[in-house]
Amino acid sequence: MSPQTSMTPAYYLWLIPLLPFVGFLINGTLGRKLPRAAVTAVALFFTAIPAGIVAWLWSVMTATNAPEAIHAVSRPWIAISGFQVNFDFTVDHLTLIMLGVVTGVGFLIHLYSAGYMAHEEGYWRFFAYLNLFMFFMSVLVLASSFLLLFVGWEGVGLASYLLIGFYFKKDSASDAGKKAFIVNRIGDFGFLLAMFLLVAHFGNLNFTDIFSTITQHPEWHGGFLTAIALLLVVGATGKSAQIPLYIWLPDAMEGPTPVSALIHAATMVTAGIYMVARCHTLFDRSATALIVVAIIGAATAIVAASIGMVQHDIKRVLAYSTVSQLGYMFLACGVGAYAAGIFHLLTHAFFKALLFLAAGSVIHALSGEQDMRNMGGLRKRIPITFWTMTSGVFAIAGIWPFAGFFSKDEILYQTFISDNPIAKLLWLVGLVTAGMTSFYMFRLWFKTFFGEERFEEAAHDAHSHESHDSHAHGVHESPWVMLLPLVILGILSLVGGWGHVAFGNFLDPVFGSGAVAEVATTASHSLELTLAAVSLIVVAIGFFFAWLFYYKKPGTAAALALKVKPIYSLLENKYWVDEIYGAVIVTPLLMFTRLILGGLVDTGLVNGSGALAGATTRGLSTLTRRVQSGNIRSYAGWLALGAAAILVVMIFGRSLWVH
Incomplete structure (x- = not known):
């Protein structure tokens, strides 16, 4: 591949994630001391330039005889015993659409935030987090491999945690941030297992290599491909808030409203959809995985919509609407569209x-x-x-x-x-x-x-x-x-x-x-x-x-709600899914950690071993003190006992040597 000079489009790919990261560093380290106008200027400048680069890439890739993809190749990132992953970026037509959404809508939300958050404490911290999110989301979209995509995947999870819990002095906000982080870790575990299987069967994690290998084997259907696809679906249900891991997104409305627009409407929650679409070559070989995706999408769409019909908080209505619309996108992928x-x-x-x-x-x-x-x-x-x-x-x-x-x-x-x-x-x-x-x-x-x-x-x-x-x-x-x-x-x-x-x-x-x-x-x-x-x-x-x-x-709606109170209560309480998860999963898990880990392991093993070590030391010190008692008759007794012990060793030891 030819060198990436300053005149090639590939050269500018690096700037798309790098510039928001620079904005994060400036506002994150110096923002507390900067005036708000300077914080705003930094945040907007370092998101406007990537949006401009993406607009230029659109013109490049839609021109006559345009390339189908633009690659920015680095030196090997990880190279161990034949396994190699590069820190590479690729822009094809799918990536270009996602970049347009991330940078374009992201910049508009940054601009809106300058007015909406004008009187909030931690103004500099808010924009630092927004820029950090833009960095990780850009890495996720530009990634040429599952591993680099996973870096962005985890990064947007971190940024989401920080932004949802922005009002960290409020318990509901900090709890919502933790809930989002933990629920997404469940999905990410499935993603990790999928990557392990990919390495085991393909020997690498690069999109091009894996998908081209699948294409070269038309006889491959189901089997390990289904296992990999279903594990990827687990990751997608967490990030894109689908059944059964959708419960974090409505609570994420505890974050500032611009956060809801940026993360939970336009960008982060679509990462799972993007990943499934990116892996369409893999999913097309598993009818089982596609049916699962379609069913999850349809079920999520109608369940979230039914809950949204009775909510009173304007942001919570939009939150369940987001879950429902993401279900539509899942449904489309599940039928191959x-x-x-x-x-x-x-x-x-x-x-x-x-x-x-x-x-x-x-x-x-x-x-x-x-x-x-x-x-x-x-x-x-x-x-x-x-x-x-x-x-x-x-x-x-x-x-x-x-x-x-x-x-x-x-x-x-x-x-x-x-x-x-x-x-x-x-x-x-x-x-x-x-x-x-x-x-x-x-x-x-x-x-x-x-x-x-x-x-x-x-x-x-x-x-x-x-x-x-x-x-x-x-x-x-x-x-x-x-x-x-x-x-x-x-x-x-x-x-x-x-x-x-x-x-x-x-x-x-x-x-x-x-x-x-x-x-x-x-x-x-x-x-x-x-x-x-x-x-x-x-x-x-x-x-x-x-x-x-x-x-x-x-007054008709209120009267109708009274007539069908059990159904209305079911919807108003969101099918008691949070309560069911709490009773079936969270409470037993807490009891297990407190009893087994806290009681047996921490109190019994850790504290017990420390107490045993202390008691042993005290016992040995008690015996040692008796040797140095200051009593001459005691010294004579110890001397006689020692001499007897030496004689026994010499006699019986000699007989053992002879035999």
């Missing part, structure tokens, strides 16, 4: 980041209030926030011509025509979930922006830990440093899905035509239009019930 899953990942980054940031603007206007029961009538008070958030609501609900319509319906269509043995059932689950999504998002919309104003009496009793000073001047619109990202994301939420056909063609070099495309070509265009029409009807039904319950007849 990887391009559709990545397309929804892209549009979801636009409208979900918008929804979280708009929710933050609402919270900012109400001095920290997050309960939708204490909102209402805000569309006239904060009109720009209202219209931009409306774009996000329409997009996630799947209303034409907003971005979510194209990506969600592509997933439903590809699911319906797939050769998955339960394809029609999976499609039905996805369709019902679409109706639920429409209902809970328009519920949020009506309760927040329409009806009577309910925030005056609650304004000075806000329970949120996010402090703002907006009530010093009454409820008013956010500053433009916060509104500009909303406007940009609002436009993207509208137009981001219009190039859906070109998007699929763009990813052909990565995924190829494949079985999904072959099935799709045989399906009629009229079927696609019919399924889209059915989806729109279901979305309209969800809108109608939200309009009826929360606008036309506001």
Whole structure:
């Protein structure tokens, strides 16, 4: 390979993760002493330049005769007994899309944070953590091997822990950070086991080598490939918050709202989807793994949507919405429609980041209030926030011509025509979930922006830990440093899905035509239009019930909840999953550690061995003291005893020597 000069695109790949890391070092070490304007400038500069580099890479890779991939190769990173892993970066069309999301949406969230966090303590620390997250997420996306991807994978977990627990003086925030960290470690254990199997069967961890080896052996199906794929799925369910490891993400809303937008909507939680799509060559050889992925995705989508229908915290509704939409992406990958899953990942980054940031603007206007029961009538008070958030609501609900319509319906269509043995059932689950999504998002919309104003009496009793000073001047619109990202994301939420056909063609070099495309070509265009029409009807039904319950007849929902109280209680308490995990896993594990490790090992073995050593020393010292008692008769006795012992040794020792 030719040297990487300063004029080649490969040379600039290193700058994409390196610059945010420099920003982290500057703000992390000097930020406490710098003025806030300087902290902001450092954080924005070192994220804007990578976004500019990615935009330039787009022009390079979409030009005529452009390369399918750009490689930045280093010297060997690990080289042991024939096993070698390089610290290499690669950009192909899939990587380019992920980089666009990470750097583009990430920069907008940094810009928004400059206004949202302006009056918070630890301002410098917050931006240092954000830059650190950008560094690790860039490494994860650019990695050319499983091992380097795992470095970024663990790094974003660390940054997520720091950002979720940013308000570390609040127990709920620190507990949420620990919960996210521990739950993700469970998934990461599966990822590690998968890498061990990859080394055992392929001898390396490089994507290109492993996938090319699989391609060269068309007879390989199932077996160890299924084992590796399922272990990777365990890792993906942790990072992308899927059943059974989704429980950390709703609690992660304890972090500042920009964190929710950056990590838990646009970037980190999509890492599992990206990893599955990156490993499509491996998953395509295991029908079992694909079915598992599809079932997990469909189940997660509908379960999270049902919980989101009854939540009152505006951020928690969006959190369960995120889990549900990630389920859609999993479903797409499970039926082999990887391009559709990545397309929804892209549009979801636009409208979900918008929804979280708009929710933050609402919270900012109400001095920290997050309960939708204490909102209402805000569309006239904060009109720009209202219209931009409306774009996000329409997009996630799947209303034409907003971005979510194209990506969600592509997933439903590809699911319906797939050769998955339960394809029609999976499609039905996805369709019902679409109706639920429409209902809970328009519920949020009506309760927040329409009806009577309910925030005056609650304004000075806000329970949120996010402090703002907006009530010093009454409820008013956010500053433009916060509104500009909303406007940009609002436009993207509208137009981001219009190039859906070109998007699929763009990813052909990565995924190829494949079985999904072959099935799709045989399906009629009229079927696609019919399924889209059915989806729109279901979305309209969800809108109608939200309009009826929360606008036309506001008391209807409360009355209905009383009539079906067991079901409502089940949903409101999130199926008691946390309680079940606590009773079945956490409590027994704590009892085991306290009894076995704390009692037998720590108290018995560690403390007991120390006590035994002390008692032995004291016993020997007692005997030794008697030798030096100062009593002449005692000395004479010890002298006689010693002499007798010597004689015995000499006599019996001599007889042993003779024999």
